Amino acid sequence: MRDEYVGSATFADVAELRRFCGPIDETIQQELNRGAYNLDTVLDSKTRGELHRAVNSSLPVVDSLSADLTIEVEKGLSKLTFRMEETELEVDNPVGIWACRCDDPTESDCPIHTHPHGDAVFNTLTEDIIRVHYDGIDIWWVVTPSLFPLSRDPIYAYENLLADGIATANISSVLDIGCGTGFLGTSIAASNPNVEAVRFGDQLLMPVMISKLNQQRNNPDQSCYPALTDGFNAQIGWDHQPTKLADVCVCNPPYLPVADGEVKTEFSPGFVDSGLLEEVIRRGDDVADTVYLHISDLARSEAAEAAAEYNAELNVVGEKRTVPFRLTAALDSPTYVEHLLDCGLQERRADKYQYWHDLATYRIDYN
Numbered sequence: 033m034r035d036e037y038v039g040s041a042t043f044a045d046v047a048e049l050r051r052f053c054g055p056i057d058e059t060i061q062q063e064l065n066r067g068a069y070n071l072d073t074v075l076d077s078k079t080r081g082e083l084h085r086a087v088n089s090s091l092p093v094v095d096s097l098s099a100d101l102t103i104e105v106e107k108g109l110s111k112l113t114f115r116m117e118e119t120e121l122e123v124d125n126p127v128g129i130w131a132c133r134c135d136d137p138t139e140s141d142c143p144i145h146t147h148p149h150g151d152a153v154f155n156t157l158t159e160d161i162i163r164v165h166y167d168g169i170d171i172w173w174v175v176t177p178s179l180f181p182l183s184r185d186p187i188y189a190y191e192n193l194l195a196d197g198i199a200t201a202n203i204s205s206v207l208d209i210g211c212g213t214g215f216l217g218t219s220i221a222a223s224n225p226n227v228e229a230v231r232f233g234d235q236l237l238m239p240v241m242i243s244k245l246n247q248q249r250n251n252p253d254q255s256c257y258p259a260l261t262d263g264f265n266a267q268i269g270w271d272h273q274p275t276k277l278a279d280v281c282v283c284n285p286p287y288l289p290v291a292d293g294e295v296k297t298e299f300s301p302g303f304v305d306s307g308l309l310e311e312v313i314r315r316g317d318d319v320a321d322t323v324y325l326h327i328s329d330l331a332r333s334e335a336a337e338a339a340a341e342y343n344a345e346l347n348v349v350g351e352k353r354t355v356p357f358r359l360t361a362a363l364d365s366p367t368y369v370e371h372l373l374d375c376g377l378q379e380r381r382a383d384k385y386q387y388w389h390d391l392a393t394y395r396i397d398y399n
């Protein structure tokens with residue numbers, strides 16, 4: 033079956049990839065909003081065939097690729113350098129990769145918008161193709177609604193995994209589930225010379241294709257197995273899906289806790305959702321030998337409940353960090369903010385940032 037699809041489906045450029053993925057991701061989002069996810073019933077057979085080819089093809093995802101903006105990220109996120117044509121803009125100790133702070137009422141010195149070329153950089157951050165350079169690898173990030181931007185979370189998670197010895201571990205395969213840009217799987221694979229293959233899974237198509245692109249460009253000698261998945265279950269890709277998917281599974285899932293139905297609908301799926309983190313705790317033991325989960329303490333009760341139910345222990349690896357809460361869209365709803373405060377959001381009225389939370393990477397040990 034697989035051979036039928038291999039050998040075709042390279043997109044001319046990112047614009048073409050975007051045009052292909054956009055409508056499919058919209059359809060998937062609608063399905064997710066309804067609580068269902070069955071592509072066979074919502075996509076016609078021609079689109080399904082193209083989708084199979086795009087995901088399964090071993091050819092490069094795009095023929096031509098160039099970045100409008102490059103962001104160099106120092107280890108520990110101690111500094112960002114934005115480079116664009118003649119412009120260079122440096123930000124020391126940024127609160128995240130999205131470094132504009134204009135939306136923060138307590139902030140008077142947005143490091144982007146106080147710079148003479150700040151507007152140009154900011155406009156690129158909102159609509160173009162961005163290359164993030166970190167620790168010897170290049171992660172391409174296409175600004176598009178269905179692709180979660182590369183953020184500080186996976187960078188902290190990766191650094192925590194390095195502290196836990198991931199770069200020298202005796203592993204030949206990695207699974208990055210809920211992959212987004214694929215930063216976690218790609219960077220682990222680049223760090224460890226024993227790795228031969230990386231699997232990526234995401235419920236949306238653009239993340240799957242961009243993760244494939246990032247793995248192809250950074251680790252061209254390794255195998256890459258992308259799939260559209262619902263949790264660990266492949267909808268498209270991973271033909272003949274084995275029970276054990278990889279030696280190591282990593283996941284930086286959505287971690288904003290679910291409140292009641294009314295609050296939930298104010299956010300898109302994939303934002304306020306604990307389904308993936310629960311799936312990783314529930315099934316991690318079956319799909320990989322070692323399982324890592326990076327979450328905010330805001331999701332600790334969901335995580336603790338799932339861990340108790342599946343006899344799992346969540347053990348912190350690396351450093352637990354208390355950081356400003358930057359998902360500002362979640363702060364628009366006062367009822368949801370109340371809920372977050374109940375879940376452990378820390379309020380520091382006198383501080384430059386009003387809300388803080390704890391981020392940690394856990395190794396899930398099963399008893």
Ligand SMILES: C[S@@+](CC[C@H](N)C(=O)[O-])C[C@H]1O[C@@H](n2cnc3c(N)ncnc32)[C@H](O)[C@@H]1O
Nearest residue numbers: 180186210211212234235262263284285286308
């Ligand atoms: C917070 S983003 C993180 C992306 C990426 N891992 C990173 O660290 O940048 C979570 C990702 O999980 C995906 N996702 C959420 N629920 C999922 C599910 N049930 N199955 C597969 N992917 C899921 C979303 O589409 C999104 O790309």
